[in-house]
Amino acid sequence: MVVPLADADARCGAKAAHLGRLLRAGFPVPGGFVIDDPRAGGWEDELAPALRALGRGPFAVRSSAHGEDGSEASFAGQLHTTLNAATPARVTEAVRRAAASGGGEEATAYAARTGRPACALVPVIVQVMVDPDAAGVAFTRHPVTGADQVVIEATAGLGDGLVDGSVTPERWTLDGEAAAGPRGAGVLTERQARALAGVARRIEGLFGRPQDIEWAVAGGKVWVLQARPITTTPRTAIRPVTTAGRVLVAGTAAGPGSAAGRVRLITGLDDFGRFAAGDVLVCRTTSPAWTPLLARAAAVMTETGGMLAHAAIVAREFGIPAVLAAEGAMTVLADGRPVVVDGTGGTVTAADEEPAR
Numbered sequence: 001m002v003v004p005l006a007d008a009d010a011r012c013g014a015k016a017a018h019l020g021r022l023l024r025a026g027f028p029v030p031g032g033f034v035i036d037d038p039r040a041g042g043w044e045d046e047l048a049p050a051l052r053a054l055g056r057g058p059f060a061v062r063s064s065a066h067g068e069d070g071s072e073a074s075f076a077g078q079l080h081t082t083l084n085a086a087t088p089a090r091v092t093e094a095v096r097r098a099a100a101s102g103g104g105e106e107a108t109a110y111a112a113r114t115g116r117p118a119c120a121l122v123p124v125i126v127q128v129m130v131d132p133d134a135a136g137v138a139f140t141r142h143p144v145t146g147a148d149q150v151v152i153e154a155t156a157g158l159g160d161g162l163v164d165g166s167v168t169p170e171r172w173t174l175d176g177e178a179a180a181g182p183r184g185a186g187v188l189t190e191r192q193a194r195a196l197a198g199v200a201r202r203i204e205g206l207f208g209r210p211q212d213i214e215w216a217v218a219g220g221k222v223w224v225l226q227a228r229p230i231t232t233t234p235r236t237a238i239r240p241v242t243t244a245g246r247v248l249v250a251g252t253a254a255g256p257g258s259a260a261g262r263v264r265l266i267t268g269l270d271d272f273g274r275f276a277a278g279d280v281l282v283c284r285t286t287s288p289a290w291t292p293l294l295a296r297a298a299a300v301m302t303e304t305g306g307m308l309a310h311a312a313i314v315a316r317e318f319g320i321p322a323v324l325a326a327e328g329a330m331t332v333l334a335d336g337r338p339v340v341v342d343g344t345g346g347t348v349t350a351a352d353e354e355p356a357r
Contacts, residue, residue, distance in 0.1 A: 002046040005032040005125065012036050013064030013123040018207070018227050025206055027199075027224050031055075032127030034064060038099035039121070047095075048088050051126070058086040058129045061094035065102050065119035069228035073116045073317065074212070076163075077288045077310030078107040083160060084129055091126060098124045106288040113295035113318055130223050132216035134187045135159030136169060137308040138200040139230060141210040143316065144256050144307060144344065146233045150174040150197040153306040154187040159214065159225075165285045165305035165312075168252075168325040172197075188217075196222060203227050212313070232316040245340060245349035248333060251301070251326025253346035254312040259321050260351055261298035265335045266290075280341055280348075282333055286311040294318060299341035301348060303329050315343075323348060 003012055008020030012034040023029045033050050035043045051057065063079035080101035082094035101107060102119030111118045136154035143151065153162060153169035161167035172181040172193040179190050179197075188196070196215060199222055204211045210233060214226035264279040266272070269289065275281070277296040285304045286294070291314065294300060300315050305324035315322035321343025329348070333339065338351040 001036050001040070002043060002050045003034045003036050005029070005034060005127065008034050008064075011123075012125075013066050013121075014069040014228065015062065015064035015226060016123060016125050017064075018069065019125070019224075021206070022203070022224055022227060027203065027206075028222060029224050030060075030127045030130055032059075032125055035095060035099075035124045035126070037121065038095055038124055043095075044092060047092060051088055051091060054126075054128050058084040059091055060125075060127045060129050061085050061091060061098055062125045062127070063098045063101060063119075063122050064125050065107075065122040067111075067117060067119050068122075069226075070231070071209075071229045072231055073110075073114050074228060074231050074313055075107060075110055075119065076313040076317075078110045078291060078314075079104075079119065079122065081160075083158065095124045095126070098122060106291040109292040109295050110314065113291075130216045130218050130225070132158060132218045132223070134192075135216040135225075136162050136187075136214075138196055138213045138215060139210070139308060140200050140204045140213075141230055141233050142173070143230070143233070143312070144253050147175070150200050151308065152188070152193055152196055152200075153308045154193075156187050159216065162306065162308075163214070163310050164287060165302060165309035165324065168304045169306040169308075171306065192217065199224065212308075231313070245351055247347050247349050248339065249301075249326045249329045250347045251323045251329070252305075252307055253342075253344055254305070254307040254309075254324045255300070255315040255320060255322030255343040257319070257321045257344065258340060258342045259298040260338065260340045263333045263335055263337045263339055265330060265333070266293065267330075280339055282329055284330060294320070299323075299343065301326055301329050301333075301341060303327060 008016040016034045061082040068075040102122040152172040174197040210230040261280040281297040281300040299321040
């Protein structure tokens with residue numbers, strides 16, 4: 001059955017239900033609809049007229065699984081999304097792929113690691129694509145320190161590279177009247193960052209708890225693409241680790257805590273067999289296909305990405321330290337070397353050297 005997005009409720013999965021609530025509250029959400037049970041027949045016949053009602057497209061096709069975007073487990077990046085689906089045939093294919101992704105290896109590994117049920121039913125959202133000047137993610141609490149701040153990460157154009165960790169974003173931190181961002185010209189102006197923070201705070205007020213929000217700016221207008229609860233927020237301050245080892249590489253602190261292990265440099269799927277439980281995953285970037293490694297890792301370190309990327313969210317949910325945007329990590333860190341990863345301070349130190357005397 002095809003359900004207008006404005007009418008979406010719990011039967012349509014949390015992602016769609018949240019978007020429906022935002023629409024009813026007057027927030028700018030791209031128009032769309034939800035296929036509440038793609039396993040049932042008949043939705044294919046409803047699809048073409050529903051797409052015509054939305055306009056020429058192209059369209060974004062996203063999962064809204066039962067269990068996804070919950071208060072304790074996000075399944076961030078573990079189910080399939082298709083952007084810029086331009087034809088009914090392409091949308092049909094994308095709906096089937098999103099619906100099937102709840103049983104994929106990535107979602108299954110995530111569910112097992114977090115102790116959650118598998119995503120048996122995956123409703124699917126179809127929305128009009130926004131062609132953004134900038135896009136990104138906003139958290140209404142600092143994801144590493146837990147401070148009552150709005151943290152915004154932004155990139156030019158579509159935000160898919162930001163959420164999948166393949167680009168290192170611009171970051172803004174807004175605390176009351178104070179706003180800290182990049183020096184000089186950036187993706188966002190301070191005025192835009194403040195406007196986004198205001199939207200994020202209003203969404204937090206609507207749902208009554210800290211929020212993880214995907215957004216886009218097109219032609220000066222802010223669009224809300226997703227809102228879900230922040231699943232992990234430190235309840236007490238965690239201090240960076242002080243070790244005797246030499247700092248080998250530093251980056252963005254993205255998952256609090258510290259862990260020791262041996263570096264395992266992973267460049268692609270062919271390396272997965274070399275990865276053992278308790279290794280430190282070091283890579284250029286991660287993708288959902290790498291969730292089975294994250295589920296066994298002592299810590300993770302990437303050369304690109306931000307603290308609001310899917311890999312960082314999943315690392316925090318798994319309780320493993322994460323350091324992202326550590327330039328040169330794949331070159332500096334030798335495979336097999338013992339290290340200590342401090343995901344609160346954003347450093348990796350040597351664990352195989354004698355302290356200086």
